[in-house]
Amino acid sequence: xxxxxxxxxLAKIARVDISTVSRALNNSPVVKESTRxxxxxxxxxxxxxxxxxxxxxxxKSARAIGMVIPLDQEAEQTMSDPFYLEMVGAVSQAAxxxxxxxxxxVPRDARQVAERRLLNTGRADGIIVIGQAARIxxxxxxxxxxxNFVVWGGRIKRAKYxxxxxxxxxxxxxxxxxxxxxxxxxILFLGDPxxxxxxxxxxxxxxAQKEAGISHDPSYLLRMNFGGRTTYNQVxxxxxxxxxxxxxxxSSDLLANSAIHALVAKGLSVPGDVRxxxxxxxxxxxxxxxxxxxxxxxxxQGGQMMVELLLAKLEGEKVNSxxxxxxxIVRDSA
Amino acid sequence: xxxxxxxxxLAKIARVDISTVSRALNNSPVVKESTRxxxxxxxxxxxxxxxxxxxxxxxKSARAIGMVIPLDQEAEQTMSDPFYLEMVGAVSQAAxxxxxxxxxxVPRDARQVAERRLLNTGRADGIIVIGQAARIxxxxxxxxxxxNFVVWGGRIKRAKYxxxxxxxxxxxxxxxxxxxxxxxxxILFLGDPxxxxxxxxxxxxxxAQKEAGISHDPSYLLRMNFGGRTTYNQVxxxxxxxxxxxxxxxSSDLLANSAIHALVAKGLSVPGDVRxxxxxxxxxxxxxxxxxxxxxxxxxQGGQMMVELLLAKLEGEKVNSxxxxxxxIVRDSA
DNA sequence: ATGGAGTATACAATCGTTTGCATTTCATGA
DNA sequence: TCATGAAATGCAAACGATTGTATACTCCAT
Numbered sequence: 001x002x003x004x005x006x007x008x009x010l011a012k013i014a015r016v017d018i019s020t021v022s023r024a025l026n027n028s029p030v031v032k033e034s035t036r037x038x039x040x041x042x043x044x045x046x047x048x049x050x051x052x053x054x055x056x057x058x059x060k061s062a063r064a065i066g067m068v069i070p071l072d073q074e075a076e077q078t079m080s081d082p083f084y085l086e087m088v089g090a091v092s093q094a095a096x097x098x099x100x101x102x103x104x105x106v107p108r109d110a111r112q113v114a115e116r117r118l119l120n121t122g123r124a125d126g127i128i129v130i131g132q133a134a135r136i137x138x139x140x141x142x143x144x145x146x147x148n149f150v151v152w153g154g155r156i157k158r159a160k161y162x163x164x165x166x167x168x169x170x171x172x173x174x175x176x177x178x179x180x181x182x183x184x185x186x187i188l189f190l191g192d193p194x195x196x197x198x199x200x201x202x203x204x205x206x207x208a209q210k211e212a213g214i215s216h217d218p219s220y221l222l223r224m225n226f227g228g229r230t231t232y233n234q235v236x237x238x239x240x241x242x243x244x245x246x247x248x249x250x251s252s253d254l255l256a257n258s259a260i261h262a263l264v265a266k267g268l269s270v271p272g273d274v275r276x277x278x279x280x281x282x283x284x285x286x287x288x289x290x291x292x293x294x295x296x297x298x299x300x301q302g303g304q305m306m307v308e309l310l311l312a313k314l315e316g317e318k319v320n321s322x323x324x325x326x327x328x329i330v331r332d333s334a
Numbered sequence: 335x336x337x338x339x340x341x342x343x344l345a346k347i348a349r350v351d352i353s354t355v356s357r358a359l360n361n362s363p364v365v366k367e368s369t370r371x372x373x374x375x376x377x378x379x380x381x382x383x384x385x386x387x388x389x390x391x392x393x394k395s396a397r398a399i400g401m402v403i404p405l406d407q408e409a410e411q412t413m414s415d416p417f418y419l420e421m422v423g424a425v426s427q428a429a430x431x432x433x434x435x436x437x438x439x440v441p442r443d444a445r446q447v448a449e450r451r452l453l454n455t456g457r458a459d460g461i462i463v464i465g466q467a468a469r470i471x472x473x474x475x476x477x478x479x480x481x482n483f484v485v486w487g488g489r490i491k492r493a494k495y496x497x498x499x500x501x502x503x504x505x506x507x508x509x510x511x512x513x514x515x516x517x518x519x520x521i522l523f524l525g526d527p528x529x530x531x532x533x534x535x536x537x538x539x540x541x542a543q544k545e546a547g548i549s550h551d552p553s554y555l556l557r558m559n560f561g562g563r564t565t566y567n568q569v570x571x572x573x574x575x576x577x578x579x580x581x582x583x584x585s586s587d588l589l590a591n592s593a594i595h596a597l598v599a600k601g602l603s604v605p606g607d608v609r610x611x612x613x614x615x616x617x618x619x620x621x622x623x624x625x626x627x628x629x630x631x632x633x634x635q636g637g638q639m640m641v642e643l644l645l646a647k648l649e650g651e652k653v654n655s656x657x658x659x660x661x662x663i664v665r666d667s668a
Numbered sequence: 669a670t671g672g673a674g675t676a677t678a679c680a681a682t683c684g685t686t687t688g689c690a691t692t693t694c695a696t697g698a
Numbered sequence: 699t700c701a702t703g704a705a706a707t708g709c710a711a712a713c714g715a716t717t718g719t720a721t722a723c724t725c726c727a728t
Contacts, residue, residue, distance in 0.1 A: 006714060017678045022716055032676060049454035053396060054714035056387035057683050064437070064457075069423075085419030089403075092440040101457060103398070104438045106426040120383035122684095123398075123435060257591070264598045340684060351708045356686055366706060388684035391713050456714095 005048045013046070014039050025050060056122070064101040065310060066124030067091055068114050070131060083252075083280050083299065087130055087152065090303025098311060100125075113138075119146050126310040132156065132163075132196065150310045152302065154197040162313070164306045168197050171295045172204025175249050175277040178293065180212050184247030184275050188238070189221045190231065190259060191251030198251045201279065205249055220245070224255065231258035232265075239266050246274055253278035253294055260292075339382045347380070348373050359384060390456070398435040399644060400458030401425055402448050404465060417586075417614050417633065421464055421486065424637025432645060434459075447472075453480050460644045466490065466497075466530065484644045486636065488531040496647070498640045502531050505629045506538025509583050509611040512627065514546050518581030518609050522572070523555045524565065524593060525585030532585045535613065539583055554579070558589065565592035566599075573600045580608055587612035587628055594626075 011018040016035065024031045024039040042048075056062045069084055092102045103124050107114040118124040127149035132139060136159055139151060143161040151161055154168045179187055189205055191198040202221075209216045220243070222234050235258070239245075248263075250256035256278030260270050268274050271293075278294035345352040350369065357365045358373040376382075390396045403418055426436045437458050441448040452458040461483035466473060470493055473485060477495040485495055488502045513521055523539055525532040536555070543550045554577075556568050569592070573579075582597075584590035590612030594604050602608050605627075612628035 008714080018715080019679080019717075020677055023677090026716085028717095030676070035676080047454070049451065051391070051714055052455040052457040053387045053390035054683090055716075057385070057391050057685090058714080058716045060683070062387060067438075085422065088419065088422065088438065089440045092438055093442060096439070096442070102438050104401075104422065104426055104436050105430070106423045108427055108430070117383065120381070121386040123386040260595075261598075264595075342684080352685080353687075353709075354707055357707090360686085364706070369706080385684050388713090389686075391715085392684080392686045394713070 005046055007048070007050070010039070010043055010046065010048050014042050060122075061125050062101075062123055063099065064103050064124050065091075065095055065307065066103045066105065066115070066118035066127040068118075068127060068129045069104065069106050070129070070135060083297075084130060086299045087303055090300040091128055091307060093300075094304040094307035098307065100307070100311075113142075115142055115149060116146070119148070126150070126314050128152070128306050128310060132159065136196075148310065148313050150306045150313070152306060154200050156196055162309060164302060164309060165197075166297045166302070168200035169204040169207070171279065171297075172201035172249070173208045174204075175201075175279065175295045176205045176208035177212075178277055179247040179249065179275050180208065180214065182247075182271075182275055185214060186217075186245045187220065187247035187249055188235075188243075188245045189249050189251070190224060190235070190255045192223050192225050193221070194223075195225075201249075201251050231255050232262045235259050235262035236266060239263075239268075248274060248276045250276065250278050253280045253292060256292055256294070339380055341382070341384070344373070344377055344380065344382050348376050394456075395459050396435075396457055397433065398437050398458050399425075399429055399641065400437045400439065400449070400452035400461040402452075402461060402463045403438065403440050404463070404469060417631075418464060420633045421637055424634040425462055425641060427634075428638040428641035432641065434641075434645075447476075449476055449483060450480070453482070460484070460648050462486070462640050462644060466493065470530075482644065482647055484640045484647070486640060488534050490530055496643060498636060498643060499531075500631045500636070502534030503538040503541070505613065505631075506535035506583070507542045508538075509535075509613065509629045510539045510542035511546075512611055513581040513583065513609050514542065514548065516581075516605075516609055519548060520551075520579045521554065521581035521583055522569075522577075522579045523583050523585070524558060524569070524589045526557050526559050527555070528557075529559075535583075535585050553577075565589050566596045569593050569596035570600060573597075573602075582608060582610045584610065584612050587614045587626060590626055590628070 007021050008018050011021045014021065014035075016039070020031055020035065021039055024036040025043065027036070052063070056064075067088065069088070088102075088104065095102045103118060105114045105118065115127050115129060118127055125148065127146075129135075129139065129149060129151045130153075132151055132153040136156060140158070140160045142149065147161075149161065151159070151163050153163055153165050155163055155165065176187065187205075187209070189202060191202065193199045193202045206216060222231075222238060224231055224234055231254075235248075239262070248256070248259050250259055256276050260276055263270055263274050263276070270276055276293065278292050280294060280297055341355050342352050345355045348355065348369075350373070354365055354369065355373055358370040359377065361370070386397070390398075401422065403422070422436075422438065429436045437452060439448045439452065449461050449463065452461055459482065461480075463469075463473065463483060463485045464487075466485055466487040470490060474492070474494045476483065481495075483495065485493070485497050487497055487499050489497055489499065510521065521539075521543070523536060525536065527533045527536045540550060556565075556572060558565055558568055565588075569582075573596070582590070582593050584593055590610050594610055597604055597608050597610070604610055610627065612626050614628060614631055
């Protein structure tokens with residue numbers, strides 16, 4: 001049904017050797033400019049496109065990068081965080097700019113070794129892994145065999161691989177300072193400090209208050225996972241217990257949204273009575289109604305950095321910095 | 335750095351011909367069971383994995399399906415809708431189950447012909463396109479050249495390709511009935527009826543009210559795009575203008591969330607004074623605090639259906655039904 | 669004219685699998 | 699023991715591109 005044009009046919013039409021066609025299409029400087037253009041024109045006319053598998057086989061490079069999005073146990077929850085899709089988009093575009101395709105894998109359970117498979121089968125030249133959470137050891141193992149992968153996530157001492165992410169301590173610091181500058185003194189923290197990234201944000205949270213000379217009540221911390229299924233009730237209970245707050249730093253925008261709902265339900269106004277700052281700057285944040293003040297992770301920049309770093313590694317460059325920071329910005333809604 | 339084990343080496347170790355190895359790994363019935371197991375064991379030991387490009391070249395099949403997520407102009411907005419990522423996850427898993435990889439492309443502008451490229455280069459055997467919105471004509475053109483693609487979206491008369499999606503009219507009907515059954519009489523619709531899917535939901539919305547003998551005031555429709563950047567203010571203005579409502583049917587969960595914020599800001603309680611129903615059942619909905627009542631599209635099932643349908647087409651089966659419906663469920667928060 | 673330095677193109681090997689066909693191995697019955 | 703068919707394995711030709719090396723072609727200086 002589908003006519004498969006091969007390079008050989010194209011060569012015949014152009015009355016040159018197939019090797020010349022190949023060089024022409026790959027912009028080799030040795031082919032004369034006029035021939036190159038002629039060949040290119042014919043290619044467009046007959047709708048020829050280089051066969052990827054053949055090219056990959058010969059080149060020993062798939063011109064594709066793999067992306068692994070682990071979901072661990074709480075598949076549903078993690079999945080629903082818009083952050084991930086924004087990252088897929090950012091990486092896809094950055095890859096496309098460099099003429100690479102993106103092979104996405106969403107391993108069902110963490111035990112799978114999706115990364116290894118992608119690399120060993122030669123389907124991808126390198127891998128981008130989103131999030132390390134509970135997989136640090138596994139990634140360390142992988143690092144001993146393959147070096148061509150980059151991980152999105154916070155900087156972790158014992159990680160033996162290249163990481164890209166924002167400076168979470170700084171992010172927590174910025175968010176908290178934002179609240180302090182606006183007069184908040186009794187700030188509640190939302191998130192699970194057992195998660196590495198959240199822990200760092202919490203550190204920044206504490207640091208900012210210490211610097212400002214504010215004494216922080218350690219009970220002003222509500223542990224909850226990223227999903228936020230329980231956030232609403234937890235916050236409500238916290239308020240009902242008589243705790244007074246004038247600020248909330250939520251470790252994700254999802255949690256912030258839920259928290260705002262709870263505050264309003266309790267008759268508090270945002271940001272009148274309580275100021276709320278989120279984290280991530282998922283695209284939704286800016287349209288969240290009212291817009292949410294959040295710490296931006298510049299996801300698009302992060303995706304681009306990961307792709308560039310990965311390709312640099314593939315080309316054998318020594319990537320000296322093991323950790324690269326993306327920009328952080330407070331997007332204020334006020 | 336990376337030792338590349340080839341099938342030939344594996345064959346030597348196993349002291350058989352490379353062709354036997356190939357057949358063994360592909361579970362050909364002609365190789366003796368004992369040899370098959372022996373070869374498999376050795377393969378595991380030395381960590382051999384079939385080289386994908388070579389296999390694809392020879393087989394003339396990439397064992398990969400492409401997924402195109404068009405973002406049109408309002409890239410940001412569309413992108414932030416969690417629906418898309420859930421779909422990526424669903425398709426990825428369905429594909430993985432059938433041993434296919436997933437190549438994701440997020441074309442920057444709608445003018446690109448990402449689908450064609452993926453197919454022509456042989457990088458993907460078939461394509462899944464998410465959303466048709468403004469691209470119906472382009473997809474119709476594509477359909478004349480390639481038949482191996484499936485589109486997610488509402489059923490549209492002039493579409494000449496295979497579509498999978500939920501029954502949007504029915505969905506709108508279900509949502510509206512849900513509100514009516516609970517006593518709502520003055521229901522506001524949120525969404526842009528210029529979008530095909532939304533139009534159908536609106537039709538269902540009208541139909542349900544007509545059946546119930548409720549006269550619907552056509553001014554109870556706030557046009558807004560999926561992004562929902564303006565939803566909060568639009569709803570607030572609508573209320574301030576003195577319009578009374580006791581129900582809202584939002585054509586997406588994002589809009590519903592914004593609407594709830596606006597209602598609460600106006601001093602109305604949800605669902606006490608106004609009942610709100612969303613659409614999509616993005617994972618977030620159930621944890622949206624308070625949980626949102628929404629019409630579920632069963633995204634996971636939808637993704638699976640698309641993959642199965644696509645593979646059936648690839649195998650030449652005549653896919654008779656041009657439109658396949660996924661299940662619809664009202665997830666009630668009450 | 670002719671040699672030589674470039675420049676442009678052609679030849680042919682190769683990448684790692686899969687698969688049609690030929691060949692060997694094996695068990696079985698005569 | 700040997701022919702015989704079936705079962706298991708081996709041989710070799712693809713698949714469609716890329717690339718090192720060899721050849722042909724230009725153009726100019728002698």
